[in-house]
Amino acid sequence: MKKDELPKDLSSDELINLYKKMLLIREFEQRITKDTGKIKSPLVHAYTGEEAIAVGACAAINEDDYITSTHRGHGHFIAKGGDINSLMAEIYGKEGGICKGRGGSMHVADFSKNMLGANGIVGAGPPLALGVALASKMRNEGKVVLTFFGDGAANQGMLHESMNLAAIWKLPIIFVLENNKYGWSTPVDYATVIKDLSLRAQGYGMKGFTIDGNDVIEVYKTIKEAVDIARKGGGPTLIECKTYRWQGQTTMDADKYRLTEEKEEWKRKCPIEKFKIRLIKNEVFDRAIIQKIGEDTLEQIDQSVKITKKSPKPDINTVLDDIYKNPMNLGGN
Amino acid sequence: MKKDELPKDLSSDELINLYKKMLLIREFEQRITKDTGKIKSPLVHAYTGEEAIAVGACAAINEDDYITSTHRGHGHFIAKGGDINSLMAEIYGKEGGICKGRGGSMHVADFSKNMLGANGIVGAGPPLALGVALASKMRNEGKVVLTFFGDGAANQGMLHESMNLAAIWKLPIIFVLENNKYGWSTPVDYATVIKDLSLRAQGYGMKGFTIDGNDVIEVYKTIKEAVDIARKGGGPTLIECKTYRWQGQTTMDADKYRLTEEKEEWKRKCPIEKFKIRLIKNEVFDRAIIQKIGEDTLEQIDQSVKITKKSPKPDINTVLDDIYKNPMNLGGN
Amino acid sequence: MTEETKTMRGLEAIRLAIEEEMERDDSVFLIGEDIGRFGGAFFVTEGLLDKFGSERVRDTPISENAILGCAVGAAMVGMRPIAEIMFADFLTVCMEMIVNQAAKARYMYGGQISVPVTIRVPFGTGIMGAAQHSQSFESWFMHVPGLKVVLPSNARDFKGLMKTAVRDNDPVIFFENKRAYYQTGEVPLDKNFTIPFGQARKFTEGDDVTIVATGAMVLESINAARKLEAENIHCEVIDPRTLVPLDKDSILNSVEKTGRLLIVDEGCKTCSVSAEIAAIVAEEGFHFLKKRIIRLNTPNVPIPYSPNLEKAIIPNAKLIQENVKKLT
Amino acid sequence: MTEETKTMRGLEAIRLAIEEEMERDDSVFLIGEDIGRFGGAFFVTEGLLDKFGSERVRDTPISENAILGCAVGAAMVGMRPIAEIMFADFLTVCMEMIVNQAAKARYMYGGQISVPVTIRVPFGTGIMGAAQHSQSFESWFMHVPGLKVVLPSNARDFKGLMKTAVRDNDPVIFFENKRAYYQTGEVPLDKNFTIPFGQARKFTEGDDVTIVATGAMVLESINAARKLEAENIHCEVIDPRTLVPLDKDSILNSVEKTGRLLIVDEGCKTCSVSAEIAAIVAEEGFHFLKKRIIRLNTPNVPIPYSPNLEKAIIPNAKLIQENVKKLT
Numbered sequence A, B: 001m002k003k004d005e006l007p008k009d010l011s012s013d014e015l016i017n018l019y020k021k022m023l024l025i026r027e028f029e030q031r032i033t034k035d036t037g038k039i040k041s042p043l044v045h046a047y048t049g050e051e052a053i054a055v056g057a058c059a060a061i062n063e064d065d066y067i068t069s070t071h072r073g074h075g076h077f078i079a080k081g082g083d084i085n086s087l088m089a090e091i092y093g094k095e096g097g098i099c100k101g102r103g104g105s106m107h108v109a110d111f112s113k114n115m116l117g118a119n120g121i122v123g124a125g126p127p128l129a130l131g132v133a134l135a136s137k138m139r140n141e142g143k144v145v146l147t148f149f150g151d152g153a154a155n156q157g158m159l160h161e162s163m164n165l166a167a168i169w170k171l172p173i174i175f176v177l178e179n180n181k182y183g184w185s186t187p188v189d190y191a192t193v194i195k196d197l198s199l200r201a202q203g204y205g206m207k208g209f210t211i212d213g214n215d216v217i218e219v220y221k222t223i224k225e226a227v228d229i230a231r232k233g234g235g236p237t238l239i240e241c242k243t244y245r246w247q248g249q250t251t252m253d254a255d256k257y258r259l260t261e262e263k264e265e266w267k268r269k270c271p272i273e274k275f276k277i278r279l280i281k282n283e284v285f286d287r288a289i290i291q292k293i294g295e296d297t298l299e300q301i302d303q304s305v306k307i308t309k310k311s312p313k314p315d316i317n318t319v320l321d322d323i324y325k326n327p328m329n330l331g332g333n
Numbered sequence C, D: 001m002t003e004e005t006k007t008m009r010g011l012e013a014i015r016l017a018i019e020e021e022m023e024r025d026d027s028v029f030l031i032g033e034d035i036g037r038f039g040g041a042f043f044v045t046e047g048l049l050d051k052f053g054s055e056r057v058r059d060t061p062i063s064e065n066a067i068l069g070c071a072v073g074a075a076m077v078g079m080r081p082i083a084e085i086m087f088a089d090f091l092t093v094c095m096e097m098i099v100n101q102a103a104k105a106r107y108m109y110g111g112q113i114s115v116p117v118t119i120r121v122p123f124g125t126g127i128m129g130a131a132q133h134s135q136s137f138e139s140w141f142m143h144v145p146g147l148k149v150v151l152p153s154n155a156r157d158f159k160g161l162m163k164t165a166v167r168d169n170d171p172v173i174f175f176e177n178k179r180a181y182y183q184t185g186e187v188p189l190d191k192n193f194t195i196p197f198g199q200a201r202k203f204t205e206g207d208d209v210t211i212v213a214t215g216a217m218v219l220e221s222i223n224a225a226r227k228l229e230a231e232n233i234h235c236e237v238i239d240p241r242t243l244v245p246l247d248k249d250s251i252l253n254s255v256e257k258t259g260r261l262l263i264v265d266e267g268c269k270t271c272s273v274s275a276e277i278a279a280i281v282a283e284e285g286f287h288f289l290k291k292r293i294i295r296l297n298t299p300n301v302p303i304p305y306s307p308n309l310e311k312a313i314i315p316n317a318k319l320i321q322e323n324v325k326k327l328t
Ligand SMILES: Cc1ncc(C[n+]2csc(CCOP(=O)(O)OP(=O)(O)O)c2C)c(N)n1
Pocket: A070, A071, A072, A120, A121, A122, A123, A149, A150, A151, A152, A153, A154, A178, A180, A182, A183, A184, C033, C062, C086, C090, C093
């Protein structure tokens, strides 16, 4: 086996961590999918197959940088360092969930990690990300924002407004377009004429790149570069990451609109498998470590399921809590 | 004087008609501006300085082709063949107005001419134009739609959705971007980074051109080409016409945000004056005819004011008419 | 003459109505996200692509303003589009085409045109949709003159009212209750079967209390009324079926008889459908009232994800029973 | 202790409040179309650019979703933005950020954050704005839990409530009545002057009829009440000032005294503010009522352009007088 170029700014541990995180997301989603019947929600979206994007991207930013996510947010949550126990519990709708069971899969958020929320509205993350980036800029925080969105979301009006605004104000924001070839059942090549969606960046005077979203290192490097520019006041970048979702649109989707061959083809491009082989080739780790990581990962997930099961359902007496921060004054005059 | 190239498909009469229409718009807006005090509405937007776009564009389509307009719609209305008496009366809020005094300046429309309406919402014309183009396509009418919008509107989310949809379905629609350098008080070079907004067409896989919007012949020719493509099923085109509005945003706008030099500079590029000289040079008409056209135009406008003044205010007993086409059934069970 | 009917679910009744109208009238076409090959998020349009082709069953990108622009614009020039917005919650991204364009075009253009568009919108709770996939926004549209607002509660009405909506010459927003999608009912097969707008339907007769309910709350109310019969409390359950136009007469006539009014709707309480109905009766039927009016609504809270929380806030038969008793 | 005040127009009172809050708190900033050099469509923010610079007074392209995205997103991470949407009518293009994001973020994320954003929205008739520049949409937002809805009617309240809005930790939608912009009033100059949310203001005292009015209808009601005094009819004119939270107690206490209720608001009648207030009283104050409730609203019609048509549909003092008499 021959060594190839791995980024010099990443230590072996960091490289292994990328692998671990991707695997954790993968196994988490597998478990969620297996548990669909118990979770019952028809609106759970698994990130399987796209792990390299969230993990590569989040590795390229600091802990106190921000991300906004999508309806398909578990991967972003985990990649940004969110706790899988509270993630699992949330998807199960339990009191111990990160949103106390109020949000569910489509609204997982961990503000302590600056993971600013999955979002049920396609395209709603980027406008919010503008505000976060603006706040960072106005307060001279030097923090950047990654805003993830899909190929489907790319055709939402809000996206256009967001990219233009980010560009004119040179906001520290990276538009991470996860092009997994479908918006629900709609193929991206039906939804738009152009091949590479990053082309749209030109229309806003912004840089745009299209990269292999299944290559965690390529994602890491490209985002890192864009982040460096953004942090220095150079403004936003659009990065289209080509990938594929392995599962149906939701964990309950029969997925009849995609060809088996296409799915098989993409499974052969598995981002985790690909990276594993590369790390082995480069002698970053070996089969024994891999085995151990695999076991630890499953153990972690089993653990989270156990904790989730012990977590009670949310108390119905709290159902009207947390609507407002400042209590409502209803006094007479 | 030396002759230059004039389009061969336009007869002298047709060329003179372009001039007449531009002048009619110009004088109409001058009159409206003079009458601001009588009209009272603070939301009247004059087209002065931009006449070549509406006139050149509408000359490039057939009478039964469609247009959608903007808040600045008088010019489009006249160019599409609408009757200035009912236009004037509408702006005055009279019963004889084309919308019976219900719409006013921002909603002038003449559906008998397929002028589908001025619109008070910036960016709302293009989505509607999609539907009109789609109808034309589905019914094999061979009709095209020109949808006018401003440089300000270009940053509305709806625009993005509309251009993308038009492109994927190859709808017979021409996006006519009237870049008059300002969206209200906001300079276009503040509102977006790129110099030529037609660049955005690329992001949708559409052709885009930037042209001199003060040259009625250039507008005519470019639109004509795009129309021919659209009629043959070749899909949409974005045409950015660079121009300038001579007056304030509204007839009541003090217009303090623009430099006098800039205004003067653009007045020297007057589309009407420029075209007049060109027609003289080419011996299409002479001073005598020009004189006559000028007088006729003013006469027409005086006439329309007279008619307007005679038109009664709308009858308040009709105020609840025309909300619904099918009467509301309110019977018991 | 007996009516030929078939048992089917609500969503199939809508599909049947659409299919019949598309067969009847070439100017009817469908537009929306994933409505073609996929058949729609709730499978209402399943099979229609095969039958009518992709020209008339148009899948779109995720661009709700463009979807409604297509629909409203096409209607302005004589087509009869049926647009689907996948969840009522997403109306927030495309209000413009409905509120400022479709609703107003006829009036503000001085009656020059009409806008025969139908906008289909699934709404309501029951699928763990949480805050952004469970909302009931019908009262917003009741507040917008120029629109007609339809909200059927059962399979039969889905069919009859959908057909009327498509044939109507004004913009109609057609709210489809998610729970009602899955409930079965007897649906007339007659292709001329339509239900006129502005006619409420009375499900039970009684002298004691009038219950006005919409959507999923109709069935809850009927169930409550049945239980109450056993206690000798007789309720009239009235479903307005169309909110604009609203059949005030049926409501007022019933209140004249009972003197007592309970209103049940799934929207958050403030400024909901129930507010309007209460206000109408307080204005026009006050002299009939023997007791205060009671409104049962989802309280003013975003819809939570966890099913036990959701269940705790949505009115149900038990709550209706309890409140009817407060009035008697 | 006498209060130091200055006479100013409504729009200047808002400006003063904003200016004071921007001086007090660095995290307050302004964002909107043409709010900087131009000073805003109604000149509310005139002069603030010069004072605070373009970082804190941010002109934007015509991209309302991006404007509100900036505001809501920044608020989620601790800023206190004040966004301007130029006319209420344009809320149709940017409901998403208000309804599905700002209003719900705190609840659906389990209380992790709050969203201290203020959204300023001029609304109402009176400037020949026609169908798309005259609307009153406040009831839509009352229907959305998580938002606070403020609607002052005069200069003093503009100042006091704007300051409270900026300091409040929840999303506030602040409706600014166009007619009230130009009416003058005495405005306190004290920088600590604020008016708490949820406290109605009573303008006149009386035993005969309670008039609840909002926005421009408050002045019409006061004028009507003054005229009616001459006929020995004594009305209480109550302005709720904030619609969410709503000071029900003040309304109910007044109705307890008078037994008669007239509600006047400028929104189209169906599902308007007046519907909710009527419903609340029909539910909670029914036993006080001696007569039916009357609502005066703009009828369900798009706003016409011609001033005589517009005038014909907007409630005014004369109509209020006539209707008060119907109740006495
Ligand atoms: C505004 C809006 N429109 C439609 C939907 C329904 N919807 C949820 S996910 C989805 C597909 C999104 O596609 P994409 O952006 O490519 O993300 P992916 O699911 O592929 O990750 C759709 C249409 C929604 N949630 N919000």
